[in-house]
Amino acid sequence: MPADAWIAVASAAEIAGRHITFARVHDVEFALWRDDSGLVNAWENRCPHRGVRLTIGTNTGEGLTCRYHGWRFASGSGTCTFIPAHPAQTPPKAAYIRRYANAERYGFVWVALADDAPALPAFDDLPAVPDVVLRSVTMHAPADVVRAALARECADAEPAARFFTQPESADVTTVHGAIVVAVEVAERLAVQRAYNERLTRVRDRLEGALAAAT
Secondary structure (H helix, E strand, O other): OOOOOOEEEEEHHHOOEOOEEEEEEOOEEEEEEEOOOOOEEEEEOOOOOOOOOHHHOEEOOOEEEOOOOOOEEEOOOOEEEEOOOOOOOOOOOOOEOOEOEEEEEOOEEEEEOOOOOOOOOOOOOOOOOOOOEOOOEEEOOOHHHHHHHHHHHOOOOOOOEEEEEEEEEOOEEEEEEEEOOOOOHHHHHHHHHHHHHHHHHHHHHHHHHHHHHO
């Protein structure tokens, strides 16, 4: 399986009800949203009518409504259910949103770009719902450079964390992470803060070095 067949794109908590979250992987834009039943959708971030970004639309709990002309699209299927300019007509079958495979596990929402992607792999060192999901940090550096820096800078950090890289583009990477062991409630905020400081240092060092090299 390719290393990036599945990409973590947001913490599960970030995909809140009646909200639409923007994400990007290899320059492909996504509209991530949760319906009122709890189902997470990962859709191409464009309305098929005029190409307007769905992330500036409305999450009704049952679907998304495009902000431009009010076309409505159903959760799960992505099919158009209503066109305000033609309220009595059944929307054409060709009016639908491209959907991407997604999964909610290990504290994150994952997407797969390929239609034939295999199942999301199991990460035996991570609980299904980690006690601590770290704040995501975006770094202006290629994903391979970021992964190497994380291996150097965070190998000795305690408690141990597992990191996942989201290559937004060729030179922008977002890092997501979760603590792999149980953490007492009273200690969780301190753990989050300590890792946030560490990841911020990694980002600043990487971006500083890359800036100096150009």
